[in-house]
Amino acid sequence: MPELPEVEVTRRALAEELTGDRLQGVVIRTLKLRLPIPSDLPVLLQGRTLQEVGRRGKYLLFRLDNGWLIIHLGMTGHLRVLPASMAAGKHDHLDLLFGGGRILRFTDPRKFGTVLWSGGEPHAHPLLADMGPEPLEEGFDGEYLHALSRSRSVAVKQLIMNSSVVAGVGNIYANESLFRSRLRPSRSPHSLSREECGALAVAIREVLAESILQGSTIMNFRVAEEPLRYHPLDFRVYGRGGKPCFDCGGMLEEIRLGNRSTVFCPHCQK
Ligand SMILES: [Zn+2]
Numbered sequence: 001m002p003e004l005p006e007v008e009v010t011r012r013a014l015a016e017e018l019t020g021d022r023l024q025g026v027v028i029r030t031l032k033l034r035l036p037i038p039s040d041l042p043v044l045l046q047g048r049t050l051q052e053v054g055r056r057g058k059y060l061l062f063r064l065d066n067g068w069l070i071i072h073l074g075m076t077g078h079l080r081v082l083p084a085s086m087a088a089g090k091h092d093h094l095d096l097l098f099g100g101g102r103i104l105r106f107t108d109p110r111k112f113g114t115v116l117w118s119g120g121e122p123h124a125h126p127l128l129a130d131m132g133p134e135p136l137e138e139g140f141d142g143e144y145l146h147a148l149s150r151s152r153s154v155a156v157k158q159l160i161m162n163s164s165v166v167a168g169v170g171n172i173y174a175n176e177s178l179f180r181s182r183l184r185p186s187r188s189p190h191s192l193s194r195e196e197c198g199a200l201a202v203a204i205r206e207v208l209a210e211s212i213l214q215g216s217t218i219m220n221f222r223v224a225e226e227p228l229r230y231h232p233l234d235f236r237v238y239g240r241g242g243k244p245c246f247d248c249g250g251m252l253e254e255i256r257l258g259n260r261s262t263v264f265c266p267h268c269q270k
Pocket of ligand 1: 245246247248249250265266267268269
C-alpha cells in the first residue's frame with residue numbers, strides 16, 4: 001500500500017512535471033472504484049489549468065481553476081506520466097491528457113483507489129474534514145500527542161494510525177517510529193509521559209522525512225514510466241518478526257494489534 005512518503009514523492013514529481021499545464025481531455029475506462037468516479041469529470045476538467053498539486057494525508061489534491069480533483073491511491077494504485085501513444089492496459093482506469101502528448105495515467109489493479117471532484121475547498125470534503133494534523137507540519141508534536149492520549153484506551157500504535165489523530169501514518173511507519181522512540185506498540189497512551197510523547201512525535205517526523213528524502217533521491221523528482229515503488233532499504237522492525245534486533249541482537253517479536261502486523265523488540269521497547 002502506498003504510504004505517506006510514497007504519496008508525497010509522487011506529489012512532488014507530478015507538481016514539477018505538470019503544474020501550469022492545461023488539461024486537454026479526459027478518458028475514463030471504468031467508473032467503478034472504491035467510490036464511483038464522477039461521470040461528468042471530462043466536462044469539469046476539459047480546458048482547465050493545473051494550478052497546484054497538494055496533499056492531505058494520503059490524498060493527492062490537484063487544484064484546477066474551477067475546483068479540486070482528489071485522488072487516493074488505495075491499496076495498489078499509482079500515477080504515471082506517459083506518452084499519450086502508450087496503449088492502455090486492463091487496470092488503467094483514467095487518463096488525463098496534457099500538452100506535449102503526455103497523459104497522467106491512473107492504474108489500480110484492485111480498484112480500492114478513489115478519484116473524486118470537489119468544487120470547493122477540499123479540506124471540507126467529508127473524506128478529509130475529520131483528519132488530524134499533518135505529521136510533518138506545525139500542530140503535531142509531543143504536547144499535542146500527550147494532551148490527546150490522556151483519554152484514549154486503544155494501544156499507542158492504533159492511536160497514531162488513527163487518521164483523526166494524525167494524518168497518514170500507516171502500518172510501516174507506525175512500527176518504525178515506535179521502535180525508534182523505544183515504545184512498545186501495545187502501550188496504553190495514557191501511560192505515556194510527556195517525554196515519551198515528545199520522542200514519539202519526533203520519531204514519526206523523522207522516519208517519514210527520511211523516507212521522503214530517500215524516495216525523492218531514488219526518483220530524482222521525475223515521474224518514470226515504471227510505477228513509483230520504493231521503500232526504505234533499512235526497515236528496523238517492519239517485516240522482520242523473528243529476526244535479530246539491529247540494536248541489541250535479541251529476537252524481534254510479531255503480534256497482531258488492531259488486526260495489523262506489529263513487530264517490536266521486547267528488550268529495546270518499553
Ligand atoms: Zn532490541
